[in-house]
Amino acid sequence: MLFDEVTSALDPELVGEVLSVIKDLAEDGMTMLLVTHEMRFAYEVSDQIVFMNQGRIEEQGPPKTLFEQPKSTRLSEFLKNIRF
DSSP: OEEESTTTTSOHHHHHHHHHHHHHHHHTTOOOEEEOSOHHHHHHHOSOEEEEETTEEEEEEOHHHHHHSOOSHHHHHHHHTSOO
8 A cells, every 4th residue: 555645734633543544554464655754653663664865765774774874864864854
């Protein structure tokens, strides 16, 4: 299933509900591609994360690796500028 910024136009109350449903689907084994700016959520539910920069894959791997040991300068800068 593909989710493209599914929470972008929702109020905070609904964001939590939608993310809860997606988390339940992940726990049930549903394969999903999720485009999101919800970094904490991506970290918690993803098996793999792909970080893109200007339409190209900059870096990819397990969430723990990408968030704790980014290889690219762009991903390092991005992570410094978000609240996680």
